[in-house]
Every structure is written in structure tokens, then in C-alpha cells.
Amino acid sequence: MRPLLALEDLHAGFGAAEALHGVSLAMGRERFALVGGSGAGKSLIARAILRLPPPGAWMHGRIAFDGIDLMQADMRALRGRRIGWIAQDARLSLDPVMRVGAQIEESLRLHRGLSGRALREAALGLLATVRLADPVRVYGLHPHELSGGMGQRAMIAMMLAGEPDLLIADEPTSALDASTAMQVLGLLDELVARRGMGLLFICHDLRLVEGFCDRVAVIEAGRIVEIGAAASLGQSRHPYTSRLLAARPTL
Amino acid sequence: MIEAQNLVVALGGRDVVRGVSFAIEAHGALGIVGESGSGKSTLLRALAGLEPIASGTLTLDGAPLAALRPRARGQVAQLVFQDPYGSLHPRQTVARALAEPAVVHRLDDPARRVLAALDAVGLDAKFRFRYPHQLSGGQRQRVAIARALMLAPRLLLLDEPTSALDVLAQADLIELLRRLRRERGLSYLLVSHDLAVVAQLVERVAVMQEGIFVETLATAALRAGEAHHPHTRALIAASQGFRRGGRLDFSTHS
Amino acid sequence: MSAAAEIAPSSDFAARLARWRETGRAIAANPAALTGAAIVLLLALMALAAPALSPADPDAQDLALRLAPPGAHHLLGTDELGRDILSRILYGSRVTLAVVALIGLTVPVAGLVIGCLAGMAGGFLDAALMRAADVFLAFPRLILALALVAAMGPGLFHALIAIGLAAWPPYARLARAETLAIRGRDFIAAARLAGASPARILLRHIAPLCMPSLIVRASLDMAGVILTAAGLGFLGLGIAPPTAEWGAMIAAGRRFMLDQWWVAAAPGVAIAVATLGFNLLGEGLRDVLDPRQR
Numbered sequence: 001m002r003p004l005l006a007l008e009d010l011h012a013g014f015g016a017a018e019a020l021h022g023v024s025l026a027m028g029r030e031r032f033a034l035v036g037g038s039g040a041g042k043s044l045i046a047r048a049i050l051r052l053p054p055p056g057a058w059m060h061g062r063i064a065f066d067g068i069d070l071m072q073a074d075m076r077a078l079r080g081r082r083i084g085w086i087a088q089d090a091r092l093s094l095d096p097v098m099r100v101g102a103q104i105e106e107s108l109r110l111h112r113g114l115s116g117r118a119l120r121e122a123a124l125g126l127l128a129t130v131r132l133a134d135p136v137r138v139y140g141l142h143p144h145e146l147s148g149g150m151g152q153r154a155m156i157a158m159m160l161a162g163e164p165d166l167l168i169a170d171e172p173t174s175a176l177d178a179s180t181a182m183q184v185l186g187l188l189d190e191l192v193a194r195r196g197m198g199l200l201f202i203c204h205d206l207r208l209v210e211g212f213c214d215r216v217a218v219i220e221a222g223r224i225v226e227i228g229a230a231a232s233l234g235q236s237r238h239p240y241t242s243r244l245l246a247a248r249p250t251l
Numbered sequence: 252m253i254e255a256q257n258l259v260v261a262l263g264g265r266d267v268v269r270g271v272s273f274a275i276e277a278h279g280a281l282g283i284v285g286e287s288g289s290g291k292s293t294l295l296r297a298l299a300g301l302e303p304i305a306s307g308t309l310t311l312d313g314a315p316l317a318a319l320r321p322r323a324r325g326q327v328a329q330l331v332f333q334d335p336y337g338s339l340h341p342r343q344t345v346a347r348a349l350a351e352p353a354v355v356h357r358l359d360d361p362a363r364r365v366l367a368a369l370d371a372v373g374l375d376a377k378f379r380f381r382y383p384h385q386l387s388g389g390q391r392q393r394v395a396i397a398r399a400l401m402l403a404p405r406l407l408l409l410d411e412p413t414s415a416l417d418v419l420a421q422a423d424l425i426e427l428l429r430r431l432r433r434e435r436g437l438s439y440l441l442v443s444h445d446l447a448v449v450a451q452l453v454e455r456v457a458v459m460q461e462g463i464f465v466e467t468l469a470t471a472a473l474r475a476g477e478a479h480h481p482h483t484r485a486l487i488a489a490s491q492g493f494r495r496g497g498r499l500d501f502s503t504h505s
Numbered sequence: 506m507s508a509a510a511e512i513a514p515s516s517d518f519a520a521r522l523a524r525w526r527e528t529g530r531a532i533a534a535n536p537a538a539l540t541g542a543a544i545v546l547l548l549a550l551m552a553l554a555a556p557a558l559s560p561a562d563p564d565a566q567d568l569a570l571r572l573a574p575p576g577a578h579h580l581l582g583t584d585e586l587g588r589d590i591l592s593r594i595l596y597g598s599r600v601t602l603a604v605v606a607l608i609g610l611t612v613p614v615a616g617l618v619i620g621c622l623a624g625m626a627g628g629f630l631d632a633a634l635m636r637a638a639d640v641f642l643a644f645p646r647l648i649l650a651l652a653l654v655a656a657m658g659p660g661l662f663h664a665l666i667a668i669g670l671a672a673w674p675p676y677a678r679l680a681r682a683e684t685l686a687i688r689g690r691d692f693i694a695a696a697r698l699a700g701a702s703p704a705r706i707l708l709r710h711i712a713p714l715c716m717p718s719l720i721v722r723a724s725l726d727m728a729g730v731i732l733t734a735a736g737l738g739f740l741g742l743g744i745a746p747p748t749a750e751w752g753a754m755i756a757a758g759r760r761f762m763l764d765q766w767w768v769a770a771a772p773g774v775a776i777a778v779a780t781l782g783f784n785l786l787g788e789g790l791r792d793v794l795d796p797r798q799r
Contacts, residue, residue, distance in 0.1 A: 037419045247421065251487065356699075398699075
């Protein structure tokens with residue numbers, strides 16, 4: 001079975017400093033977590049896959065998405081349509097001067113070619129899919145008027161417009177309080193299961209992904225130190241993994 | 252030591268804190284947990300003197316806190332802000348930022364005090380002349396704590412001090428806060444949305460929802476699962492991580 | 506973060522020096538800033554070394570050689586009174602530099618003070634200062650300068666006052682906007698908790714953060730100031746003749762534009778290049794001093 005996403009020996013860095021030292025991993029249509037402390041290189045990997053490196057960054061290696069070589073492909077056709085992305089804070093990732101509804105419609109227009117009344121209905125439909133109790137109200141709001149949880153749901157709605165096969169979620173719950181985070185995770189879980197998407201979940205909290213993801217890759221200082229099933233994380237012998245597990249306080 | 256009765260704080264025309272009462276004894280620690288929008292940060296800022304108290308009483312050792320001049324107030328209670336990236340002046344070195352309280356209060360030998368403060372939070376002296384953008388999130392938060400300690404306050408108000416940090420930095424900071432409290436006999440008023448973090452640092456927890464305390468209980472009781480109010484139970488459930496098959500909440504946040 | 510482990514300046518001064526060096530490097534890497542800075546430096550050099558660089562006395566007339574085209578003896582030709590145009594350009598740069606230096610150093614500072622006060626104080630003082638700014642902003646700069654000079658009489662000093670009065674409002678507005686934005690930040694609250702007075706907070710914490718935008722604005726503004734000063738000179742309301750001044754030189758050369766084009770073209774090009782220099786510098790500085798980096 002061809003993996004949905006395969007990274008082979010990915011190197012990336014800024015100027016003379018290398019930040020990713022030969023990262024390799026493969027995932028299918030599963031919930032795959034990428035976990036590490038801040039500065040480990042997790043977000044850089046996400047950007048490398050989307051081929052949107054931060055200014056001044058270089059990268060080389062092999063990235064294959066469903067057999068397509070991402071280093072050569074026309075990324076504009078893939079981003080949004082086959083590979084979706086949600087970030088940490090909607091208020092920073094969405095256009096601040098456009099209403100939420102308008103932004104979702106923009107995505108729908110681009111990826112599904114809708115227009116007119118069908119466009120608005122589809123947008124409202126997406127907002128309902130992400131379990132917003134009052135889709136019409138959120139449709140008319142600007143990003144800064146959304147709470148953290150609403151913002152995440154709005155971003156997920158926008159991302160669903162393209163009906164992607166792979167969703168990259170970069171610390172989607174880090175800025176949310178515990179209960180909202182659980183709700184958003186529940187939503188992601190259901191959507192991923194229902195649509196058969198692959199989910200690359202980037203996070204710094206190993207305990208969070210323990211119950212949520214199928215497989216986990218632990219990254220430290222630009223190197224993958226361990227890949228395994230989430231269920232067997234507790235038995236890991238690797239010192240960094242143990243550190244990450246132990247660091248999370250429990251009640 | 253610190254006692255509050257029926258505090259009401261308004262923000263933008265709306266009552267965000269709607270009648271809150273609590274007491275913190277000397278060297279004691281109280282945690283306030285709640286979701287975003289519950290009013291916990293506003294309460295903390297009001298206690299620090301940054302927001303006006305609309306009604307209710309706030310006393311220190313029996314005397315009203317409001318009677319203290321701002322300078323004296325700063326020697327009693329200090330606030331550690333949530334966002335380590337925003338709580339330090341971007342153009343001031345660590346030493347400059349730390350020296351500010353000492354200089355303003357005309358304390359002797361600010362340089363020595365700065366070194367002592369850095370040492371107390373476990374930062375090497377070499378960090379003295381770095382700018383905030385040259386520090387990691389955990390390091391910035393330590394500097395913020397060091398700054399709060401400069402005037403030797405009796406009470407530290409902590410506004411979600413670890414929310415912006417990754418798990419490793421969070422664990423280090425919790426350990427630091429534990430140690431400081433032990434060494435200096437500080438009182439803490441800690442606000443967080445994370446029950447697990449709060450439980451590590453305080454003996455009593457107040458659960459805040461929409462501007463009021465819905466339940467107050469000892470941390471030990473919390474751990475034993477003796478919570479009564481449904482909101483407390485919901486927060487406990489959320490802190491236990493993701494469980495597939497749990498009930499999905501259909502409501503939005505307003 | 507491994508490179509960060511080596512950052513350990515030994516003093517506050519050393520840390521600030523390191524930051525200046527970084528800024529300098531960023532400016533050098535920015536083509537617009539570098540070109541602009543080069544032109545501005547050239548202007549300064551011309552002005553300061555004018556006596557040494559001039560081939561002739563700028564006021565020396567030689568009516569036999571009037572309106573001579575550019576050649577061996579007079580690289581840029583001579584004007585209607587036989588004066589060497591190159592020398593007059595060089596000496597004219599002194600006037601331009603004086604205007605730029607005096608306006609550029611006083612007006613932004615005045616605007617900063619007024620704007621910061623307005624932003625910090627709020628209420629009546631804020632409203633009063635901003636309405637005053639609106640009044641001066643309502644007049645086109647050159648018209649206001651004209652009116653003031655007409656009332657006070659021509660001369661460099663009056664021209665400076667006129668330009669200054671018309672130029673301060675945007676700086677005040679900018680400083681006020683920045684002050685309002687910075688006021689609510691956590692590090693200012695921390696300063697309040699440390700016991701700092703509003704005056705101290707304004708002076709030591711807020712004003713330094715307003716500097717980058719004001720510097721960028723000032724640099725871009727100098728281009729306009731040069732044009733306004735030249736405009737005043739062109740209209741005969743600037744510095745008195747026979748002192749060389751680029752605007753006045755264009756006015757004088759207007760009559761001969763068709764046949765002896767160099768008389769007006771030389772000062773025209775000088776003004777254009779000087780203006781371009783400040784524009785480029787301002788744009789480059791804006792990239793380098795980007796407030797988003799804060």
C-alpha cells in the first residue's frame with residue numbers, strides 16, 4: 001500500500017545552520033502525531049510539506065504525497081484541495097478584514113467552483129458541520145470577534161471546502177483551554193473518521209496524542225528519535241520520549 | 252492575610268466578575284480555574300490594581316488594599332503575565348527590565364539585586380544583557396518571575412504562567428514556582444484553565460464560571476474526585492485527556 | 506536555539522552596540538537603503554566640503570561668459586550672470602542640507618512630544634492637541650508656507666518656521682497612534698506595577714518604541730521638505746539672492762529653458778537626486794526597521 005505521505009531524508013535549515021537533519025517518516029490515512037518541544041522542527045516539517053518555507057529557509061530531500069513528488073509538483077493545485085492545513089490561532093491565520101463566511105466562500109469558489117446561492121448554502125453547511133450552534137451568526141463575524149474554539153472550527157470549516165485527503169494540524173489546540181481543546185479534538189476525530197482523511201497532528205504534548213492518535217513520531221532537535229504506536233508509548237525506553245511523557249502534570 | 256468580599260469588576264460596560272469572595276492566608280495558595288471568558292484574568296488584574304473594582308471589599312491584614320498607594324501596593328502583590336512574549340519590553344535588556352522596580356523605588360545596589368533575582372529563578376548571569384527576542388519562552392517567563400520578585404512581594408498573582416509554554420518548559424516552570432514558594436514563603440494566587448497545573452501548586456482551588464465561583468474545594472478533594480458542581484466535573488474530565496466516544500458539546504462560545 | 510547559547514554581551518552598552526551592528530548590517534543588505542544612504546551622504550559631503558570642491562566662487566560674475574554651455578572651464582556651464590553653475594550647485598546644497606537638518610531634527614521630536622502626550626493623557630488634552638494638528642494638516646504645505654512667509658517676510662529662517670509648522674502634524678498623529686497601541690501592552694502594565702510614574706513610562710518605555718516609525722517617516726518626509734524649500738526659493742520667498750539656492754536657480758533659469766537648458770536642468774537634477782536619495786533611504790529603513798519585528 002502506497003503511503004499517503006512519505007518523507008525521505010528531509011534536510012532543512014536557515015543559512016548555514018541546519019534545523020532538520022534527515023527526517024524520514026511515512027503515514028497513511030491514519031491519525032499520525034508529530035511531537036516534540038518547541039524549536040524541535042515540527043512546524044518546519046509542515047511548511048516543507050506544503051512547500052511554504054519561512055523566509056531565508058532552504059530544504060532538500062524527498063517528499064511524496066500519494067505518489068506525487070511534492071518538491072516538483074504544482075503546489076497550488078494541491079494546497080487546500082488535497083492537502084489542508086490548520087494552525088494554532090485562527091485570529092492570526094485568517095484574513096482579519098474579511099468576514100468568516102466570505103473566506104469560506106472564497107475557498108468553496110476556488111475548490112468546488114460554486115457560486116451564487118449554492119455558495120452561501122454550502123458555506124453555512126460547512127459551518128454547521130463543524131458543530132457551530134449559530135452558523136448564520138458566525139458567517140457574519142470577523143476573525144477577531146471569534147473565541148478561540150470558534151476560530152478553530154471556522155478554520156476547519158474552511159479547510160473542509162477543498163475536501164482534502166491529508167490534513168496538517170499545527171498545534172491546533174495549544175491556544176485553547178482544556179475543555180474547548182477536547183471538543184475540537186472530538187470534531188477532528190469524527191471528521192477524519194467519516195471522510196477517511198489522513199491527519200498529521202503536530203503537538204508538543206505527548207499525553208494529549210496518546211489517547212487521540214494512532215501512531216506517534218517523536219522529534220528532538222531536528223531528528224526523529226522514535227516512531228511507534230500511540231498505545232505503546234508508555235512503554236517507551238527512549239529518554240526524550242520518557243521526558244515528554246513525564247513532563248505533563250496530572251491531576 | 253488577603254481577603255476579598257463580593258468583588259465586582261466591570262470591563263467594557265459589562266460585569267465580568269460578578270461577586271467573588273475568597274481568603275488567602277499568609278504563605279497559602281489559591282488556584283482559580285475556569286474556561287476562557289470566565290473572568291479569572293480580569294479578577295487577577297483587578298487584584299493587582301490594574302483594573303478598577305466596581306464594588307466589594309479587598310483587604311490586606313484587615314486594612315483596605317485600595318488605601319495603599321500604587322507604589323506600596325507593588326511591594327505587596329506582583330503579577331506574572333500570561334504571555335512571555337508581551338510582558339517584557341522588546342527594547343530593554345533583561346538587566347534593564349529587572350532593575351526598573353529597584354530603580355523606581357530607589358533601592359540600593361540594583362545591580363546586585365538583579366543578579367540575585369536571576370539566580371533565584373535559575374538563570375545564569377550571562378543572560379543579563381540579552382534582549383527578549385534572544386530568549387526562549389521559558390526563559391522569558393523566568394525573567395518575568397524574577398521581575399515580580401524584585402520588590403519582595405508577599406503575594407504572587409500568576410496569570411496562566413505556563414499556558415504559552417511547551418510541556419518541557421512548563422514542567423520546569425512548575426518546579427521553579429514550587430521551589431520559590433518553599434524558599435520564600437510566598438503566597439500564590441494562580442489562575443489557569445489547566446486543572447493539572449493548578450493542582451501541582453496550590454492547596455485550594457476555586458472553580459470560576461461566568462464571573463462567579465461555582466465551587467471551592469481542597470486540591471486533595473479534587474484529586475479524590477469529590478467535586479460536586481457539574482462544571483468542575485467537566486473540567487476534571489477535560490484534564491484527563493482525549494477519550495474517544497465521549498460526549499461532544501454542541502454549543503459555541505460567545 | 507544553539508546559536509543563542511553564545512549570546513552573552515558583557516554590558517548593557519555592549520548589547521545595544523550589538524543591536525546597532527545588526528541594524529547596520531540589515532541596512533547594508535538592503536539595496537534601497539544603501540543607495541539612499543549613499544546619496545544622502547554625498548549630499549552631506551558636498552555641503553560640508555563645498556568651499557574645497559568648488560572650482561570657482563559661486564557669486565563671481567563674468568558677464569562676458571554668461572549662459573556658456575557645459576565645457577572644460579565650467580563643467581555645468583554658467584548662468585545668466587556668468588556664475589559657475591557647478592559651484593552654485595555645490596553651495597546650494599548647503600542651504601538644502603541646512604533645511605533638512607534643522608527640520609529633520611526638530612519637527613519629528615516636537616511631533617513625538619505632542620503625540621505621546623496626547624496619547625498618554627487622553628481626554629481634553631488629547632482632543633485639543635489633535636484638533637490643533639488637524640488645523641495645520643488642513644493646509645497644503647506649500648500654501649501654508651507661502652502664507653506664513655508672506656506674513657513674516659522672505660528669508661531662510663522664516664521659510665524654516667513655515668515648513669516646520671506645516672510638517673509636525675503627521676508625526677504627532679503617528680506618535681499618538683503608537684502610544685495608544687503600546688499603552689495596553691503587558692510590559693507597560695508591568696512597569697506600572699513596578700511603581701513607575703506615567704511620565705517615566707512615557708519617557709523611558711513608550712517613546713523609544715515610537716522612534717523607528719518616526720525615523721522612517723522623517724526620512725521620507727525630507728524629500729517633500731526639500732521640494733517645499735525649493736518651491737519657496739523658486740517663488741523668491743526663500744533665502745535672499747545672490748546666495749545660491751536650487752529653487753531660485755530654477756526660477757532664474759526658467760527664461761532660458763529652450764536654448765540654454767543647463768541653467769535650469771542642473772539644479773533640477775540636483776533636487777531630483779536629493780529627493781530620490783531620501784525616498785530610497787526612507788523605504789529601505791522602513792523594511793529594516795519593520796515594527797512587526799518587535
